[in-house]
Amino acid sequence: MSRNLAFQLKKIRQQRHLSLDDVAKATGVSKAQLAQIEKGEANPTVSTIWKIAAGMRISFSSLLQSPTAHFMKYSSKDALHVDEDEGRYRVYSIIPYNPERGWELYKIEMEPGAFSRSEAHTEGVEETVTVIQGQAIISAGEMHELLEEGDTLVFSGHQPHEYKNTSEKLTILHLILQYK
Amino acid sequence: MSRNLAFQLKKIRQQRHLSLDDVAKATGVSKAQLAQIEKGEANPTVSTIWKIAAGMRISFSSLLQSPTAHFMKYSSKDALHVDEDEGRYRVYSIIPYNPERGWELYKIEMEPGAFSRSEAHTEGVEETVTVIQGQAIISAGEMHELLEEGDTLVFSGHQPHEYKNTSEKLTILHLILQYK
DNA sequence: TAATGATGTTTATTAAAGTATACATATGTC
DNA sequence: GACATATGTATACTTTAATAAACATCATTA
Structure with a gap:
C-alpha cells in the first residue's frame, strides 16, 4: 500500500525534475516525511496524502494506484x-x-x-x-x-x-x- | 476530506446494520478510532484506511469519494x-x-x-x-x-x-x- | 424496578507520524 | 584545491493517531 505511494510519488517527482525541497515547498509536507514516504517506510495520514495530491496537482488514484505488473505468490x-x-x-x-x-x-x-x-x-x-x-x-x-x-x-x-x-x-x- | 470518510463509513455501516464493535472486529481497527473517524474528528493513516476497506470488502473510491451534492461558497x-x-x-x-x-x-x-x-x-x-x-x-x-x-x-x-x-x-x- | 446486554462515548496511555535541524554527499565554479 | 550550492539522509523532538479500558446510555426482559 505505502509501496504504491512510494513508487508513484517518486515517479512523478522525478518526471517533473523536482527535488524533495521543491515538493516540500509545494505541498507543505516536510522533506523528511517525503523522503520516508518515497522509501515506503512511512504510513502517512489522509491529510498528508491530500496535501501531496493538492500540491502536486494530481488525483488520489494516481497516487494510490499500484505501479503496474505484479508477481506475487500466495502459498x-x-x-x-x-x-x-x-x-x-x-x-x-x-x-x-x-x-x-x-x-x-x-x-x-x-x-x-x-x-x-x-x-x-x-x-x-x-x-x-x-x-x-x-x-x-x-x-x-x-x-x-x-x-x-x-x-x-x-x-x-x-x-x-x-x-x-x-x-x-x-x-x-x-x-x-x-x-x- | 475526512468528511468523506466519515460520511461513507457511517453510511455503509448503517446500511449493513453493523455496530462499531462489529466493524472493529471485522477490520482490526479500534472502536474508539472508528467512532472518531465517523465523526470526522480523525485523520487516519493509509494503513487504517486499508484495514477498513479490506475488512468491509469495499474499494478505496467508495470510502474516499465525496457523498453527493455540494453547496460551497468561495468568498x-x-x-x-x-x-x-x-x-x-x-x-x-x-x-x-x-x-x-x-x-x-x-x-x-x-x-x-x-x-x-x-x-x-x-x-x-x-x-x-x-x-x-x-x-x-x-x-x-x-x-x-x-x-x-x-x-x-x-x-x-x-x-x-x-x-x-x-x-x-x-x-x-x-x-x-x-x-x- | 432491577438487571442484563448491546451500543456508542470518554479517558489515559502508548506508539508512531510529522517537523525542524543538523549532517553527509555530490556537483559545479572561481 | 577551496568554496558554494544543491540534494538526499540521519537525528532529536513534538504532536497526534491508535489502542484498551472504563463509563454512559438505552433498550429489553426477568
Whole structure:
C-alpha cells in the first residue's frame, strides 16, 4: 500500500525534475516525511496524502494506484482456514480480499455428505463456484443446481445459499467472491 | 476530506446494520478510532484506511469519494492573490485545486499594457481562458490569438505562453487550469 | 424496578507520524 | 584545491493517531 505511494510519488517527482525541497515547498509536507514516504517506510495520514495530491496537482488514484505488473505468490502453506460442519467442511483463503482488486478466492473441501449454509451476504456480492473434484449441489434462494467436475455456477450472494457434497468422495471447490 | 470518510463509513455501516464493535472486529481497527473517524474528528493513516476497506470488502473510491451534492461558497474576500509585472498583472485564486475535482479557477486582472509570461507547465495541463472584460492577446508556442469580451480560448499549457492586455482599459480574465 | 446486554462515548496511555535541524554527499565554479 | 550550492539522509523532538479500558446510555426482559 505505502509501496504504491512510494513508487508513484517518486515517479512523478522525478518526471517533473523536482527535488524533495521543491515538493516540500509545494505541498507543505516536510522533506523528511517525503523522503520516508518515497522509501515506503512511512504510513502517512489522509491529510498528508491530500496535501501531496493538492500540491502536486494530481488525483488520489494516481497516487494510490499500484505501479503496474505484479508477481506475487500466495502459498497454500500460509492459507488461513476455517472449519464448519464438525471439520467436514473446510474453507481455505487462497487470495485474501484487497480493496484494489475487489474480489477474493477460496478453496473449499467437503467430505462426503458435508453441508454448509450461508445467510445472505451484503448486497452486490457475486459468487462464482467451480467444482475442481467431486460434485456438489448448490442452492441459492429457490434455485438448485447439481455441479460436477469442471462445472461452474455464478449466482448472487445476497440470498441465503447452501453447498452440499452429494458424492461419495472428497469434493473440492474454488470460490470467487466478487464485491460490487 | 475526512468528511468523506466519515460520511461513507457511517453510511455503509448503517446500511449493513453493523455496530462499531462489529466493524472493529471485522477490520482490526479500534472502536474508539472508528467512532472518531465517523465523526470526522480523525485523520487516519493509509494503513487504517486499508484495514477498513479490506475488512468491509469495499474499494478505496467508495470510502474516499465525496457523498453527493455540494453547496460551497468561495468568498472573493478570502481569495489569495499574486502580483506580477509590478502589480499591473494580478492573479486571484477563486477555487483552489482539489484532487477530487482535478481543476482550479483563477481570476486575472491586467492593467492596460500588462504582460505575463509562463514557462511550460507539466505535461497534460489544459488552460481555458475567458475574457470577462477588455481584451487580451494570448500566445502559446507559435500560436497567437486576440480575444475580446466574451471570447474563450483553450490551449495546452505544456508550452511557454503569454498573456497581454492590448486595450486601454482593465482586462479581466477567468482561467481554468485542468490537470490530466 | 432491577438487571442484563448491546451500543456508542470518554479517558489515559502508548506508539508512531510529522517537523525542524543538523549532517553527509555530490556537483559545479572561481 | 577551496568554496558554494544543491540534494538526499540521519537525528532529536513534538504532536497526534491508535489502542484498551472504563463509563454512559438505552433498550429489553426477568
